[in-house]
Amino acid sequence: MGGGCSGVCMALIGPIHVAPMMEVTDRWFRQVHRLWAPGVVQWTEMVVGHAVLHGDRHRVIGFDPSEHPVVVQLGGDDPAVLAQAARIVEDAGYDEINLNVGCPSSRVRAGAFGAILMRRPDRVARVVEAMRSAVSIPVHVKHRIGVDELDAYEDMLRFVDTVASAGCDTFYVHARKAWLQGLSPKENRTVPPLRHDEVHRLKAERPHLTIVTNGGITTDDAVDAHLAEVDGVMIGRAAADDPWWMASLSQRILRMPGPATxxxxxxxxxxxxxxxxxxxxxxxxxxxxxxxxxxxxxxxxxxxxxxxxxxxxxxxxxxxxxxxxxxxxxxx
Ligand SMILES: Cc1cc2nc3c(=O)[nH]c(=O)nc-3n(C[C@H](O)[C@H](O)[C@H](O)COP(=O)(O)O)c2cc1C
Known part of the structure; x- marks a missing residue:
């Protein structure tokens, strides 16, 4: 798996992930999926940094210990706020922290974070640096392959290299670009074509980084083909639409069986x-x-x-x- 990633793979929390999904991957989803697919990594819905600081902590970031390993995804663009939020979620017991650089919704855009941050790799690097110095658990980024006209492979590489220079060594890549105007968030998950080959190329050209690909993965064959090229796969809608498939992946690939039927x-x-x-x-x-x-x-x-x-x-x-x-x- 993940050709040429010896050593780095060890840092990966797991090769199979359920993608963060607002209003789907809540704590009850995660507890149920943990029981069915014991080896699969569960992620929270995106939580805005300010909500971690000022919201009802139990409601915003509460989770059950049975959910481990669990990644919390934060949204925002303010290094100081996100560093503070990172400290709070580390204290709460999360295993890893991810920064959302992929969400194209207008609400998120108005806050100038999510996918629009792909235009500001220096800012993402500062946020990552601030979060990393605040905590000792891993901090990483989930991003698109591009936004709007900034969608050449070289643009993504520049983004990844800039963020990696701040110490981020793991990237979760939604293998389609986002259009920030004209497409709804839902259309932004279907209309722009998938370009997994560019994620594979990223792994080939940056073998020291841990690279996980995401987008439209719905079959065993696709999982196997991606795992031959990158360090992991992240599965979103198919995990919600056919949870028993995730149970079968936990059993077949991770050798961690859940319920038999x-x-x-x-x-x-x-x-x-x-x-x-x-x-x-x-x-x-x-x-x-x-x-x-x-x-x-x-x-x-x-x-x-x-x-x-x-x-x-x-x-x-x-x-x-x-x-x-x-x-x-x-x-x-
Ligand atoms: C209902 C829904 C909510 C989502 N919410 C988030 C989110 O909070 N954070 C995020 O990074 N991506 C979010 N996404 C995007 C997914 O994480 C994933 O990148 C996308 O669905 C592509 O993967 P898939 O084709 O396997 O579904 C969401 C997707 C869906 C369908």
């Missing part, structure tokens, strides 16, 4: 539901992450419908959905 996978999450309820959260805060457990399987529609219709049951609809699933299987 999808039915077993249902049972292991019951304590997570109990934890959520004990914290005053509704049970479906957890069971909403089970909706796609049976993706591409017989009975998946009835499973999904029952989970939705019974989401206010004390078990978040699990028993009703399991009954529907069995009925669908018997009918098949």
């Amino acid at each position: 999808r039915l077993d996978a249902i049972e292991v999450v019951r304590p997570v539901i109990a934890r959520a309820v004990a914290e005053g959260r509704p049970p479906h805060a957890v069971t909403r992450h089970l909706v796609h457990l049976f993706a591409n399987q017989p009975g998946t529609r009835r499973w999904r419908r029952a989970l939705s219709e019974h989401r206010h049951d004390p078990d978040g609809g699990l028993d009703a959905a399991v009954a529907e699933l069995h009925a669908a299987m018997e009918a098949a």
Whole structure:
């Protein structure tokens, strides 16, 4: 795996990551996926630096110890604020810290951070430097291959080299550029074409850096092909849309088995539901992450419908959905 990365690979927290996704990879998602895919690295949703400093800490950065290894992703562009936020999340127990240089949403753009920072590699280097000197856990960056007209391979290389000169040795690369005007965040995840070859080239030309590629990875073959070229893969939408695939990757590639079957996978999450309820959260805060457990399987529609219709049951609809699933299987 990751040709020519001997030594550096050791620093990598793991070769398979679930991408940070706002309103998806919350703490309940991460606890459920930790049980199903024990070897896969989980990431938080992006948390704005100011929210870490001034928000309700439990709500903003709280997590369960079972989630390790877990990376917190911060957003912002102020070195002093992010250094302080980094210290707080390190004290909270996170394993690593990532800086978001890839989000193109207008809200984030208005704050002058996210993908627009690809235009300001010196600023990103200063932020990384400030964060690194504030903490002893790894600090790294997730970025695009380019923004707007600044999208040549050489532009990305300049960005990476500048940030690496501040001591960052790990880069998570969403292998498509972002258009800061004219495309919605959703379109920015589909319209610009994927250019994984440029991420592979980055690894080949900077073998001492740890490089993880991201974007549109949905099959075992794609995972294997990327792992032959770079140090890791990061999977976003496919992890949410087919969580059992992540369980299979944890087993096949990392040799870390979770539950043997999808039915077993249902049972292991019951304590997570109990934890959520004990914290005053509704049970479906957890069971909403089970909706796609049976993706591409017989009975998946009835499973999904029952989970939705019974989401206010004390078990978040699990028993009703399991009954529907069995009925669908018997009918098949
Ligand atoms: C609903 C949603 C929310 C996202 N939120 C974030 C985020 O908070 N931080 C970030 O760096 N990327 C975010 N992304 C981008 C993903 O991390 C990832 O880079 C992108 O979806 C491409 O990977 P995929 O094709 O495997 O989904 C988000 C993507 C989705 C679909």
